[in-house]
Amino acid sequence: MKVCIFQGLEIYHYEMIGYLAEYFINNNIHFEIISNKNEISLEWKNYYNLLFNKNINWIQLLEFDHTKYNYIFLTSDDDPNYKINHHIFNNVDYLFS
Numbered sequence: 001m002k003v004c005i006f007q008g009l010e011i012y013h014y015e016m017i018g019y020l021a022e023y024f025i026n027n028n029i030h031f032e033i034i035s036n037k038n039e040i041s042l043e044w045k046n047y048y049n050l051l052f053n054k055n056i057n058w059i060q061l062l063e064f065d066h067t068k069y070n071y072i073f074l075t076s077d078d079d080p081n082y083k084i085n086h087h088i089f090n091n092v093d094y095l096f097s
Contacts, residue, residue, distance in 0.1 A: 002068065002070055003024065003032075003069055003072070004064075004069045004073070005020050005031060005034065005073045005075065006034045006073065006079070006082055007033065007036075007079075008035070008036065008061055008080070008081025009076055009081070010040070013075040014040070017033060017048065017075065021048055022052070025052055025054060031056075032056075032059055032069075033045075033056060033057070033058045033059070034058075034060075035058055035061065036081075037058075037060045037061075045058050
């Protein structure tokens with residue numbers, strides 16, 4: 001099973017990544033994080049890599065391909081960077097913050 005955490009907002013809800021990452025790591029579930037590559041996201045990336053002692057794969061929004069994942073977890077229900085109407089709804093799990 002391959003999952004991703006989609007975080008397209010510029011400055012909000014990076015804390016939600018940690019809850020999901022901890023669950024996935026504790027349950028040996030491979031996951032990737034889809035996010036903007038800006039100063040804020042790089043700080044969070046470094047924080048989570050140190051916190052979990054793991055090099056988590058972060059992918060830039062422009063490189064996101066929804067067909068690679070069994071499940072997509074959204075950290076917000078109103079992320080304008082995720083175009084829900086273009087994707088298959090069955091493989092999307094929402095995590096509302």
